Amino acid sequence: MNNSIEAIVDNEKDAELKYIGEKVLNAQRLNFDEGVLLFEKASLPYVGALANHVREKMHGDKTYFNRNFHIEPTNVCVFSCNFCSYSRVYAHRDEGWELSKDQMMHIIHKYDGKPVTEVHIVGGVHPKMNLYFFEDLLKSIKAHRPGLHIKGFTAVELDYMFRKAKLSVEDGMKLLHEAGLDSLPGGGAEIFHPEIREQICADKVDADGWLNIHKTAHLSGMHTNATMLFGHIEKYWHRVDHMERLRQLQDETHGFNTFIPLKFRNRDNDMSNVPESSLIEDMKTYAVARLYLDNFPHLKAYWPMLGRQNAQLSLSFGVNDLDGTIDDTTKIYSMAGSEEQTPALSTAQLVALIKQVKREPVERDTLYHEIKNYANDDVHELEVNPYYN
Numbered sequence: 035m036n037n038s039i040e041a042i043v044d045n046e047k048d049a050e051l052k053y054i055g056e057k058v059l060n061a062q063r064l065n066f067d068e069g070v071l072l073f074e075k076a077s078l079p080y081v082g083a084l085a086n087h088v089r090e091k092m093h094g095d096k097t098y099f100n101r102n103f104h105i106e107p108t109n110v111c112v113f114s115c116n117f118c119s120y121s122r123v124y125a126h127r128d129e130g131w132e133l134s135k136d137q138m139m140h141i142i143h144k145y146d147g148k149p150v151t152e153v154h155i156v157g158g159v160h161p162k163m164n165l166y167f168f169e170d171l172l173k174s175i176k177a178h179r180p181g182l183h184i185k186g187f188t189a190v191e192l193d194y195m196f197r198k199a200k201l202s203v204e205d206g207m208k209l210l211h212e213a214g215l216d217s218l219p220g221g222g223a224e225i226f227h228p229e230i231r232e233q234i235c236a237d238k239v240d241a242d243g244w245l246n247i248h249k250t251a252h253l254s255g256m257h258t259n260a261t262m263l264f265g266h267i268e269k270y271w272h273r274v275d276h277m278e279r280l281r282q283l284q285d286e287t288h289g290f291n292t293f294i295p296l297k298f299r300n301r302d303n304d305m306s307n308v309p310e311s312s313l314i315e316d317m318k319t320y321a322v323a324r325l326y327l328d329n330f331p332h333l334k335a336y337w338p339m340l341g342r343q344n345a346q347l348s349l350s351f352g353v354n355d356l357d358g359t360i361d362d363t364t365k366i367y368s369m370a371g372s373e374e375q376t377p378a379l380s381t382a383q384l385v386a387l388i389k390q391v392k393r394e395p396v397e398r399d400t401l402y403h404e405i406k407n408y409a410n411d412d413v414h415e416l417e418v419n420p421y422y423n
């Protein structure tokens with residue numbers, strides 16, 4: 035039997051899906067309706083094979099990860115996103131935490147001499163932690179460790195900080211960039227379409243505001259990521275609409291590095307009645323994202339949220355990046371019901387996970403410069419049981 039991707043497309047019985055497959059083989063862009071159709075009609079093996087074809091054409095077997103750590107300045111938040119299990123509203127701020135600059139610098143110092151390349155700073159939106167507080171923090175981090183890449187602040191946090199400081203997005207971004215901010219994480223995007231956004235996170239920055247902040251970062255020479263919170267009350271077309279808006283901005287700026295679909299987890303939040311999506315839906319979402327976002331270089335599965343085994347599986351559905359060896363699994367997911375209770379994966383464990391599924395582990399920096407390829411390293415520390423992990 036011929037299992038080549040050409041034969042898989044050729045054997046597809048549905049004419050529309052076959053046509054989409056031919057477009058993928060010819061590197062032609064999918065349109066909105068084709069994106070929706072893939073979600074609605076394609077079998078998992080079909081969409082997976084197409085996504086894997088694109089993944090291997092772009093990256094071969096390479097699977098990237100980095101060495102990073104997180105700082106979460108506060109979980110106090112002025113907003114009240116219904117899916118969030120993490121924040122404590124400002125009125126109940128005594129139940130939350132707020133780190134001082136010294137406490138955050140203490141965390142930075144803990145990594146002195148360790149081979150981490152990135153700090154990811156993200157948290158709630160605290161009214162007292164303003165633009166100038168973070169400017170000072172960024173300057174102190176860079177003064178202490180200039181080579182550490184600072185990926186920080188979602189567009190939601192930035193929108194609030196800039197508005198409060200009465201600065202334009204351009205001026206606010208310039209100030210933080212000059213203070214040491216190197217790139218933006220992808221959070222806060224959720225689902226852009228107002229029909230859904232108004233139901234799940236009505237009070238924070240809207241789609242145009244989010245996109246404008248990322249556009250401004252791109253135009254000032256910074257790279258950013260983009261997320262999509264999926265598997266709750268949205269329909270397939272909302273996901274495609276979300277990706278369409280990102281694809282259009284990327285055509286303009288080429289500033290996005292990575293797309294990160296985030297699976298909605300339903301524990302301890304105001305959407306606990308909404309069931310979580312199935313593994314099949316999750317894999318399909320990665321695959322369609324790989325096919326639709328033809329101008330995004332990377333697709334990331336965030337393993338603390340997805341679980342290790344499913345993250346391994348995603349590497350056959352278009353994913354080529356597993357985020358990092360996070361030392362302190364971010365609380366936002368453990369509080370929302372992610373099964374990942376173990377606080378960290380060592381580099382050896384992450385390498386082993388990737389090798390188990392016959393991919394090539396590559397340590398990268400934030401901007402995807404290769405630091406080390408582990409293809410020929412013996413993995414001594416195969417702590418992850420291949421049968422029962």
Ligand code: V47
Nearest residue numbers: 117118219220221222259261263296297298299370
């Ligand atoms: O925007 C909140 C999500 C995001 C839940 O850029 C939830 O490299 C699932 O954006 N279930 C913040 N998700 C985290 C984030 C991120 C994470 C890792 C890497 C990068 C990157 C960015 O967390 C929020 C929201 O979409 N989130 N609550 C929940 N219950």
Ligand code: SF4
Nearest residue numbers: 111113115118121158
């Ligand atoms: Fe605040 Fe972010 Fe949680 Fe929304 S998702 S309530 S903005 S911490």
